Amino acid sequence: LTPQTDIPETSNYEKNMQKSSKIQVALLNNFYIYYLMIVPVVRVLLRAFTLNRRSAWSRALLPATSKYRVEIGKVQKNYYGIHNSYELTYEELKALYDADDVLIIDVRDPEEIKKQGKIEGSYNVPLGQLSEALKLTPEAFRKQYHFEKPTKYDANIVFHGLSHIKSTAALEIAHKYGYKKSRHYPAGWEEWSKKFIDER
Numbered sequence: 615l616t617p618q619t620d621i622p623e624t625s626n627y628e629k630n631m632q633k634s635s636k637i638q639v640a641l642l643n644n645f646y647i648y649y650l651m652i653v654p655v656v657r658v659l660l661r662a663f664t665l666n667r668r669s670a671w672s673r674a675l676l677p678a679t680s681k682y683r684v685e686i687g688k689v690q691k692n693y694y695g696i697h698n699s700y701e702l703t704y705e706e707l708k709a710l711y712d713a714d715d716v717l718i719i720d721v722r723d724p725e726e727i728k729k730q731g732k733i734e735g736s737y738n739v740p741l742g743q744l745s746e747a748l749k750l751t752p753e754a755f756r757k758q759y760h761f762e763k764p765t766k767y768d769a770n771i772v773f774h775g776l777s778h779i780k781s782t783a784a785l786e787i788a789h790k791y792g793y794k795k796s797r798h799y800p801a802g803w804e805e806w807s808k809k810f811i812d813e814r
Contacts, residue, residue, distance in 0.1 A: 700785065702772060702799045704809050711735075716770040721784040722803070730776065733806055737761045741780045741787075748791045764793070771796040776803050 702710075710716035711733075718736035720727060727738060739747050739759055747755060755763035764771050771793060773784035778800035788796040799806070 700797050702797055704799075704801060704805055707772060707799050707806075708810070710770060710772070716772055717764055717768065718799075719771065719773050719784070720775070720803075721773055721780045722775050726776065730803055731807055733774070733803070733810075736774075741775070741784055744784055744787050745791070748788065748793070764796075766792045767795070768793075769795045772799055773797075774799040774802045774806075778802065 707716065707718075711718070718733055720732055720736045720738045721741040721744060722730070722738070723740050723742075724738060732738075737759060747759065750758065750763065752763045771788070773781045773788065773796065775781045775784070778798075781798035781800060781802060785796060785798045
């Protein structure tokens with residue numbers, strides 16, 4: 615006699631395998647469709663997150679010089695026709711000068727002042743000494759520079775040089791050491807010597 619084989623069970627097994635394969639294919643197709651739909655959205659979100667994060671890190675890691683340009687970089691904009699609160703025009707400085715309500719600090723070297731002239735009543739602290747000068751005690755400052763050391767709360771401290779170059783650097787130093795209300799006269803002695811004398 616020929617032994618009987620379990621054909622129905624094998625047939626059911628094959629049917630189950632076929633169904634399983636179809637389900638897997640259908641799932642893969644659905645997954646691929648969802649993938650095509652979701653990936654562009656995810657890319658946009660990731661790009662936005664990355665840009666925001668870069669921006670935050672860039673702001674946090676700005677070097678000191680850049681920080682200065684952000685805080686008082688407006689100073690140099692006047693040379694492009696924009697006025698700001700960190701600089702004074704001749705008319706503004708002259709009004710304070712006439713009212714005796716300003717401390718003018720000339721940051722040129724003594725040799726320059728001797729050769730070029732000075733604003734009457736101004737005091738000299740050469741730019742190269744300014745950082746160390748602002749660290750001195752009031753007594754030591756008075757002894758070395760022959761006038762009272764300004765405080766960080768003084769509103770009418772004005773730096774000037776021959777032009778804007780040294781006074782801008784002096785303003786950077788002063789702001790660094792906490793003299794946030796200090797300003798400068800960018801036109802400097804070049805303008806003052808002409809306008810002031812003409813008015814007299």
